[in-house]
Amino acid sequence: MSQIELIEAPTTLSESLQNVVESHRVDAALHWLDNHPPHVIADELARMDAVEAGVAFRLLDKDLALAVFEELEPVDQQQILQGLRDQTFRELVEGMAPDDRARMLREAPAKVAKKVLAGLSPRDRRMTAALLGYPEGSVGRYMSPEVVAIPGTLSVADALRIVRVKGENAETVYTLPVVDSGRRLQGIVELRELVLTGPDTMVADLVVTEPAFVRATDSAEKAARLMRETNDINLPVVDSEDRLVGLLTIDDAVEVIEAADSEDVAKQAGSAPWEGHYMAAGVFQLARYRALWLMLLLVAATLTVSVTGFFETTLEQAAQLALFIPLLIGAGGNAGAQAATACVRAVAVGEVRGGDLFKVIWRECRVGLVLGGMLSVVGLVIGGLFVGPKVAVVVGITLVLICAWAATIGGTMPLLAKRLRIDPAVVSAPMVTTLVDATGLIIYFTTAKLVLGI
C-alpha cells in the first residue's frame, strides 16, 4: 500500500494496454489505472509514445483524467490534447489551474494555443492572457493569480468569512495577503494565525508587515530562491505600483528551482537544457540537444592540435613525452572541472558574489597548488615506472603548475561570466577543460624544454 513501493514496480500499464489493442479487452488496463495514484499514471503515460498514451488517457474517468493531466509536463500535455475530441479537450483545459494552463500554452504550437484559448470562459481567457503577458522566466509566468486578499481593518471572524466565500477558487488560502483599498500590499497574515486566535482579534494585530515579496517581472528563479531562504510557503507578487497580482506557491517555486538546477547540470556537462522525459525522447532529439556544444568543443580543441604541432620538434626529440599527454591534460581537466562546478554552484545559490572575484582567484590558486603538490608525488612514481627520472621530474613539475592553473581558471570563469552577464553554467566544465587542455600542453612542453634542456 505504500506509495513508494508503487513507484518501484508499475511496469504493467503498457502490457495491459496490449490487451486493449489486440483483443479489445480493457479490464486489465482499467484495473491497473484504478489502483495507481495520478502521479504514477502520469509517469507511465510520459514514457509511452503518443498513440499508446492517448489510448490509455481516454480510459480514465473525468476527474482522474484531470488529476493525471495536471501531473504531466507541458510537452506531454500537448501530445495528449492533440488526440482528444472537442468536449473532453474543453473540460480538461477549463479544469486546469491558470498558472499551469499558461505554462502549457507558452510552449504549445500556435494551433493548439488558439484552440485552448477559444475554449475558455471570458474570465479564464483574460486571466490566462494576463499571465502569458509577463516575460519568459519571470514570476508572473508562474504565480497563481487567484488569491484571497483581505483588508487589514477586519476582525478575525470577518476575515474567515471572506476566506470561506472566496477560498474555493484560490489555489491556496494558507497565506492571506493584506491589502489597502487600492489593493496595495500591506502585509500578510497566515491562515494558521486566524484559526488559532479568538474571533474578536483584529487582523491588524496578526499581520506581518514588511513581508518578503517580489514583482511579477522579477526573475522566477530569484523569487524561488528567496522563498527557500525565508522558508515561506507562499510569496506575494505585486505589479510595478505595489498592487497585489498573485502568489507564488511553494510547489511552483520548487519546480522553478529544479528546472534551473537541471539546466545548470546539463550546461555544465555541455548539453543544451532539456525538459522532456529521457525514455520518451527520440534518438535524433537527444542528439540535437548535445550536438551544438560537442561541435563547438571539437572546434575549440583545434587549439590543442596547433599547440602540439608548435612543439613538434620537442616531441620528436623526446618521444616519451607523448606517453603522458592524456594523463596530464586529464588531471588538469579534472582539477578545473572540480573548481568550476563548486563555483557555479556557489554563484547560483548566492554564496559567491561578483565582488568576490579576487578572493576566489587567490583561494582557488592555493587550493590548486596544494592538490598539484599531492598529485606530483604520484606523478613522480608513475613517471619513474614508465620512463627515466628526467621525464618523471617534468611530469611532476607539470602536475603542480597545471593543477594550480586549472583550478584558478575553473573557479574564475563562472564569476567572470556573471560579471559579463553570461550564464555561469554555460562557462561549463567541458569548456574549462578544453581551455585547460590547450594551455596545459603549453605548460607541459615548456617545462620539458627547460628541464631537459632541448
Add this chain to the structure above:
Amino acid sequence: MSQIELIEAPTTLSESLQNVVESHRVDAALHWLDNHPPHVIADELARMDAVEAGVAFRLLDKDLALAVFEELEPVDQQQILQGLRDQTFRELVEGMAPDDRARMLREAPAKVAKKVLAGLSPRDRRMTAALLGYPEGSVGRYMSPEVVAIPGTLSVADALRIVRVKGENAETVYTLPVVDSGRRLQGIVELRELVLTGPDTMVADLVVTEPAFVRATDSAEKAARLMRETNDINLPVVDSEDRLVGLLTIDDAVEVIEAADSEDVAKQAGSAPWEGHYMAAGVFQLARYRALWLMLLLVAATLTVSVTGFFETTLEQAAQLALFIPLLIGAGGNAGAQAATACVRAVAVGEVRGGDLFKVIWRECRVGLVLGGMLSVVGLVIGGLFVGPKVAVVVGITLVLICAWAATIGGTMPLLAKRLRIDPAVVSAPMVTTLVDATGLIIYFTTAKLVLGI
C-alpha cells in the same frame, strides 16, 4: 524595500563590525542588523570567521537571534554555539524546532551534543533523542514530530477546537492526519477543508483516505521526491506498525532534494559532497574534499600511459598521430560526460529504471553514432588542414567510433551502478572520461594501424 534588492548588496555588516572592534562603537552594526531580515543576516554570518560571527551574533536581540540561528547551516550553528555563554546557549537550543535541533546534533562534536541535550527539558530531550534514533538519511531524521492528529469521528467544529488547543506547538497545522484510537493513520484532512466547510460537517466526510505516506525508516530523498510528485505540502510519517510519528514538511523536503542534487553534482565533477559555505571554507578544507577523487583519477589515468606505451612503435612510425591525441580523447570524454550526466539525472528522478538497461544501451549507442558522424565531418576538415588526407581519415573514423563508444559507456554506467547498488553519481563524468580516454586511445591507434597499414 524589496527583499531581493537587499540580497544583492548587503556588504557592510563586516565593515560595520570593524567599528565595534576598533572603537567600541556598535551603532553602525546595530543599524545594519535592524534593517535586514534574518536570512540575510544568517548569510552574512556564514561568510565570516568564527570570532567575527560570534561578535555579530551577540549583538542580536533574543527573538531575532533565534530567527537568525534557525537560518544557519548546522556547521555554522555549532560555531556560534561554541562561543556563547550558558544562558544564551540554553535559550537558543530550547527555541529550535525538534527536527532542526536533531539535524544540528547529528553532526556536532560529542562535547557540544552532550551540552545541548543536558540543557533541554525532559520532554524536548526525549523527542530529540527519538529523532536521533532513526538511521542517517531516513525520513525520521527530517520529520517534525509535533503533529496535530485528529480522530475521524469528530465534527469540523470539534476538530478546529483541537487545532486551536494543540496547534501552537506544531510546526504546521495545514495538514491534519486523521488517526484511529491506536494512533494508526487513517487518512488526512486539510485545514483548508475544515475552514471552508460548515462547522457541523463531519471530519469523516472531508478526509482523504489512502493518502501518500512514508515510514520513518524510508529514505528521506525518496520521500521528498514523492512529495514533489504528489504536490503535497506535508507528508505523514508512520512507524512500522502504521502509527503516526510525524510529518515531513515541504521546506525540509526541498532541503533534502537540494542536498541530494548538490551531492550528485559534486560527485559528477569528481568531488566529495560538501555542505559548507564556499567563502567560509579554508583552502585545505576545499582541497581535502577534492583530493581523493583527483588522486584516484590520476592513478586510473596510468592506463592511458600504458596504452600509449603499447602503441609506441605506431606513434614513432606516424608521429603526426600525436597531434590529435588531446582532441580525440577530449571529444570522447565530452560525449561520454553528456550521456553520463543525462542518465544520472534520469535515474535520480526515476525516469530511467533498472529494467531499462538494454534500451538505454541501444539508445545511447545510436545517439553516439549520429553525433560521431557529425563530428567526423569537422574532424576530416581539421585533419586536412594540419596533416595529410590519410591521417585525416584516421581522425574522422576514430571520431565516429569513439563517440558511439563513449555515449554507450557514459549512458550505461549509472544504470549498472544502480543495479550493483552503487550511487550512480559516483560513476561520475570524470570516471567515465578517464575510462574513455584509455579505451579511446586503443580505438585510435588500432584504426591508424589498419588505415595506414603499419
